[in-house]
Amino acid sequence: MSEVIRLKKGFDINLVGKAEKKLVDTIHPDTVALVPDDFIGMGRPKVLVQEGDLVKAGTPIFLDKSMEEVMFTAPISGEVVEVKRGEKRKLLEIKILADKQVDYLEFERYTISQLSSLTKEDIMPELLRSGVWVNMIQRPYAIIANPNDKPKAIYISTFDTSPLAPDYDFIFRGQEQFFQAGIDILKKIAPQNCPIHLGINAKAEVSKIFGSVKNVVVDKFEGKHPAGNVGVQIHHTIPINKGEIVWTLNPYGVIQIGKLFLNGEYDASKVIAIAGSEVSQPQYYKTYTGANIEKYVKDIVKNDHVRYISGNVLTGHKITKNGNLGFYDQQLTIIPEGDKPRFFLSDGWLAPTSRLSFHKALGLMSFLSPNKQHVMDTSQNGEERAFVVTGSYEEVLPMDILPMHLIKSILANDYDGMESLGIYEVAEEDFALCEFIDVSKQDLQAIIRKGITMIRES
Numbered sequence: 001m002s003e004v005i006r007l008k009k010g011f012d013i014n015l016v017g018k019a020e021k022k023l024v025d026t027i028h029p030d031t032v033a034l035v036p037d038d039f040i041g042m043g044r045p046k047v048l049v050q051e052g053d054l055v056k057a058g059t060p061i062f063l064d065k066s067m068e069e070v071m072f073t074a075p076i077s078g079e080v081v082e083v084k085r086g087e088k089r090k091l092l093e094i095k096i097l098a099d100k101q102v103d104y105l106e107f108e109r110y111t112i113s114q115l116s117s118l119t120k121e122d123i124m125p126e127l128l129r130s131g132v133w134v135n136m137i138q139r140p141y142a143i144i145a146n147p148n149d150k151p152k153a154i155y156i157s158t159f160d161t162s163p164l165a166p167d168y169d170f171i172f173r174g175q176e177q178f179f180q181a182g183i184d185i186l187k188k189i190a191p192q193n194c195p196i197h198l199g200i201n202a203k204a205e206v207s208k209i210f211g212s213v214k215n216v217v218v219d220k221f222e223g224k225h226p227a228g229n230v231g232v233q234i235h236h237t238i239p240i241n242k243g244e245i246v247w248t249l250n251p252y253g254v255i256q257i258g259k260l261f262l263n264g265e266y267d268a269s270k271v272i273a274i275a276g277s278e279v280s281q282p283q284y285y286k287t288y289t290g291a292n293i294e295k296y297v298k299d300i301v302k303n304d305h306v307r308y309i310s311g312n313v314l315t316g317h318k319i320t321k322n323g324n325l326g327f328y329d330q331q332l333t334i335i336p337e338g339d340k341p342r343f344f345l346s347d348g349w350l351a352p353t354s355r356l357s358f359h360k361a362l363g364l365m366s367f368l369s370p371n372k373q374h375v376m377d378t379s380q381n382g383e384e385r386a387f388v389v390t391g392s393y394e395e396v397l398p399m400d401i402l403p404m405h406l407i408k409s410i411l412a413n414d415y416d417g418m419e420s421l422g423i424y425e426v427a428e429e430d431f432a433l434c435e436f437i438d439v440s441k442q443d444l445q446a447i448i449r450k451g452i453t454m455i456r457e458s
Contacts, residue, residue, distance in 0.1 A: 004202045005236050007223030009398040011358050011433055013163040015313070015335075016373045019273035021170050022283040028100060029291035031324075032075050033093045034061050038327040039134065040449070041143030041456070043067070045091050053080045058105035058130055058266030061094050067146060073131030075268035075289040077103035093324070098288075102269075109264030115181060118261075120189050127189070127257065130266045134327075135253025139234060139246045141456050142427035150191045151247040153238050158210045158251055159201040161228035162312040162432075164282075166273035166330050169207045171284065172251055176209045178258030185257050186249075187215050199233040210251075223398065231430045235399045240424050252330065272325065276334035277375040278306045287325065293332060294322040301334055307378045309333040314432035315445070338379025358392065358437040380441050387440050396433040399425065403434055407444060410451035415458055418451050427452070 036045045043066035049055060055078065060071040074096055082095040107130055110118070124147060127133045138145035145151070159168055172179070186196055195217045200210060202220040219237050221227045230248045240246055252270060259267045268289040275282045280300050287296065293308065301321075309316040310326040313333055317326060325332060356374040393403040401422035409417030428445035435444040 004220045004222050007221060007227050007232070007236075007398040009395055010161075010224030010226060011396045011437070012161070012224045013313070013356065013376075013436070014371065014373045015163050016277040016375050017275050017279055017282045017334075018164050018373075019166065019275045019282045019284055019331075021167065023271065023286065024283060025286035027285060027287070027295050029076075029098055029288060029295060031081070031095050031097055031292045032078075032288055032290040033095045033292070033324040034072060034075070034290055035093045035324065035327070036062070036072075036091050039064075039072070039144060041141060041453075045072070047083060047091060047094070049080045049083070049094065051080055051083055054078070055080060055096060056103045056105040057268060058107065060129065060131075062091065064144075067144070069128045069147065070133050070144065071129050071131055072134060073105075073129075073266055075291075077101075104265040104267075107260055107264045107266065110261050112177075112181065112262070115184050115188075115261065118185075118188055123185055123189055123261075126260060127185075130260055131268075132253065132256045132260055132266060135249050135256060137248045139231065139240055139248060139427070140424035141452050142231075143456075145245075145247050149245050151194060151245045153195050153197055154186055154190055154247045154249070155197045155199065155230055155234050155238070156216075156249050156251060156254060157199040157228055157230040157233055158207065159199070159204065159228045160330070161225035162314055163225075164273065164275040164331065164333055165228070165312060166271075166275075166284070168251060169204075169209065171271040171273070171330065172209050172255065175255045175258075176212070178255045178262060179209055179251065180213060181258035181262050182254035182256070183213055183215055185261055186254070195238075197233075197237060199228075199230065201228070226398070226430060226433060229429055231425065231427050232398055235425050242419060242424060244424075250328070250330075270330065272329070273331040274300070274334070275331060276306075276309075278302045278334045278336060289325070289327055291325050292322060293319070293325060296332070297321055297334070305337050306334050307337050309335070313376070314436060315429045336375070336377035338377030358396065385440050387442065390439060392437050392439075393434040396437060397430065399430065401425065403431065406451070407442075407447055410447050410454070413454070415455065418455055423451050423455050 043064050045062040046065050047062045048060050055074040057077050059074045061074050062072050076098045078096045078098040081097045084092040086092045134144050136145040198216045198218050200218055200220045202222040226232050271284050271286050273284055285296055308319050310319050311329040397403050406421040428448050431444045431448050
């Protein structure tokens with residue numbers, strides 16, 4: 001039995017509105033959209049379709065000119081109704097009017113027994129042209145992996161500790177066969193002696209889907225958020241040095257690979273959690289990657305003055321009520337907008353409330369009732385100001401790096417400092433909690449991405 005890695009640093013954000021384990025599978029999206037901005041680090045996309053074209057699920061829609069073998073494909077069958085561009089003809093999104101019945105582009109289908117005889121040369125063309133390869137994210141840089149690289153390991157985190165995160169055991173229920181098939185395929189394409197690591201939540205019951213997986217190295221973690229972040233798990237098991245590469249996936253991507261080879265289909269259906277304090281019935285919904293959310297949120301939102309977030313409140317992005325679900329997101333969060341003025345004595349920073357805060361001076365009551373669920377809005381409770389060195393970042397980031405020094409080295413364009421302080425091991429999501437507790441209101445995630453881009457392009 002593997003040793004449990006206990007993380008002492010971190011902070012759980014307990015919010016009202018966690019999704020109940022009920023599934024709605026009767027809603028079909030009117031449109032889906034593929035958005036290049038969802039794929040961080042992507043170069044200039046080349047569009048492969050025109051408005052009016054009919055596509056099937058798995059039809060190539062665009063590609064990245066810097067890595068042309070990797071295809072970005074239609075999540076669902078239908079008609080391309082819009083190729084939307086912005087300034088300087090930047091591709092903003094490709095929108096597809098969805099068919100009521102999904103029609104799949106055909107890929108090679110195999111049986112379980114046939115998977116063992118496949119070679120990397122058999123597998124890679126299918127992964128690249130089908131669209132499932134874009135689930136493969138490399139560290140460092142947290143960008144789509146280059147299929148020509150040779151990783152030292154592949155890592156999969158099987159749990160999410162972010163606020164209102166979906167229950168992976170629930171959303172992937174019944175997918176055991178596909179998950180194992182995906183693992184077997186990954187083992188085929190990995191270099192010799194390249195292990196596949198599975199990050200497991202040590203505090204949860206043994207999962208049916210993840211507990212019996214073969215051909216993997218199991219790493220057990222216990223701790224507060226961000227214990228579920230793949231970057232944190234890599235740091236404590238197979239830390240990345242300069243020149244090394246680790247490929248990462250979430251379980252959804254592994255299951256997509258399994259379905260591709262067993263069913264011969266690029267299946268972009270997914271189960272998401274619609275959660276948050278402004279949702280009257282927080283629960284799970286079956287949908288598709290890039291789905292328009294309008295039909296899903298109709299009649300379940302308590303009022304109109306809310307923020308729709310594709311993803312979680314720490315790392316997700318704002319969308320409109322007729323916007324589209326992000327490519328990598330497994331949840332939609334709806335919370336109050338925080339744009340109303342606050343008087344500091346009644347509902348501001350001196351108000352005698354039990355609002356959630358990491359800092360005891362601002363949230364003493366939340367420390368006295370740590371399991372209390374809170375209603376939080378989007379207000380930052382202040383504006384950007386000069387850096388205040390509090391030592392708080394180090395208390396919530398369970399990695400052996402100096403986060404404040406790393407941030408300052410990025411702002412100073414200090415390349416040597418960034419390398420020595422751990423830029424190769426981090427991504428934006430690892431600094432999301434630091435940003436949440438930051439009294440200086442700095443956009444730390446954007447700063448981290450700036451540093452990653454500088455190092456990558458140097």
